[in-house]
Amino acid sequence: MIEKLWYGKNRLYWLLLPFSWIYGLIACVRHKLYQMRILKSWRSPVPIVIIGNLSVGGNGKTPLVIALIEALTSKGLQVGIVSRGYGGKADNYPLLLNDNTTTEQAGDEPVLIYQRTKVPVAVAPNRSQAVQLLLKQHKLDVILTDDGLQHYALARDIEVVVVDGKRLFGNGWWMPAGPMRERANRLKSVDLIIINGDSVNNIAELYPSKTYTMQLAPLYAVNLLTQEKRELVNLHNICAIAGISNPQRFFTMLTTLNADVIKTTSFADHQKFTPALLANLVTNEQTLLMTEKDAVKCRQFALPNWWYLPIDAVLPIAAVDQICSLLANMKSSRE
Template identity: 85%
Template sequence: MIEKLWYGKNPLFWLLIPFSCLYGLIAYVRRKLYQTGILKSWHSPVPVIIIGNLSVGGNGKTPFAIGLIEALKAKGLKIGIVSRGYGGKADNYPLMLDEHTTTEQAGDEPVLIYQRTQVPVAVSPNRCQAVQILLKHHKLDVILTDDGLQHYALARDIEIVVVDGKRLFGNGWWIPAGPMRERTNRLQSVDLIMINGDSVNNLNKQYPDKTYTMQLAPLYAVNLLTQEKRKLAELHNICAIAGISHPQRFFAMLTAMKADVIKTTSFADHQQFSLSLLANLATNEQTLLMTEKDAVKCRQFALPNWWYLPIDAVIPSAAIDQICWLLANIKSQRE
């Protein structure tokens, strides 16, 4: 329904236009209030990089964040991550993640980032508080925020927008008639535009000095229980599941890799899983294969035939160099 509305044709679109205009007006006024100083933004003592979207979900933001963290760590920088923690319900905020933090507490994406990168991660609806608790416990060079482009209460030094190379911006309208949180003219003010996957678009022509293309590269499949790694071709009778914003991207990738997929099942983004929900989706002779984002919610009750497919973002070295150049300029200006 939403896919057809935002990325195709649906008569409901015209009924939602007034609500979209109201959403756009509120978003515009709110940003102007922060720009003019009527609403105050908090400035972190260390540089803040915002990794966000103009449109709703499924753009590859989290794989990019993980890839950028690893690249900056390789440069010798100490990184911290803050997130809204969507889907998590902690008893208290801000919450510092550790090896015992569950997705029910912190949300799936922060737990995934923490497990993959082992850098300090804090979640809170108030991202300023999340930054403050990170800096209280760690000496950091850079703070990355996973999402938060529209969270203007936290001042930012670098803004990076991740764009789905296939779906781009849909019909271009604000929520709910379209997928947009902000219109595409917002790209004029961001520092980098990262396109997820090849696409035919004009962004490279419009913003040639700040537009790059990354690719998502699947790794070996990993068993949830044993952590055994296998090539995808070694898995047979695959029943694939995905509880992400755009499940078809995952299924299409498996098809492109000629995986032995016999069935696919889609779930809502940030779906909370249970053994009873998943146990009957694959027999003992079949393989239940899921995304890494789904796997972090299933390890406590996983069965022996459950596997997940980690994804790496292959980020152009020129993009990393530009981010490092921006960070160096920020550091020199603050000294």
């Protein structure tokens, strides 16, 4: 229902506008207090790059974080990651991830990022504490934050905003009448805008020097138990599941790739999976296919016919070069 209010034709969202104005007023006042330095931000001794979004829901932020880690690492930079760790609950914060850290402790995205990249990852509700832990344990050149555009308690050097190329900003209103955490005019002040997928919009026209388009490219399917890799066309009788904020994007991708999908099942974002929950979704003769974000929560009890589909973000070289140029300028100014 809420998706239809935000992104569909349903105009009943006006009933929620009074609450949106309250949310927007609080958000604007809070941001202004940080700008005026009445509320204090903690500044890291190494550059902080925020990877965030203006709207609620999955815009492709995590694949972008992974792509930037790989790009910056290939240029010789030592990269660390901090995150709120949404959905996780650790005994103590900040938490530095290792090979045994679970999604119950750290949340889905941080575990996924760590498993894919093996760079240092720390989570904490207070991201400044996560940064300090990383710097205590590792010598780093730059720290990326997975989300946190609105976490102004952590000072940032570069802001990168990801925009869903298809859904954009929906009706444009603040929550709960719309999907926005901040209004679209916030794009004026960010350093880079990354549009996920092709889109018919005027963002690139408004901000031509800092807007880039990325594409999500599916890789081979991977077996959860054996790590065997197969081309997607070699999987048959697929029952696809997705516990992400926009499951239909995953299902549409499978259709575009001509996957042999016989059934799809959507779950809530950050769904906690159990063997009992998934047991009746697929027979032994069928294939259960999930997102990589879902797979990190299912490896401990996976069955032989369970597979996941990793996704890579393909970025223009110019976008990476612009971030590197900004980092180089900061290094020069700090020396």
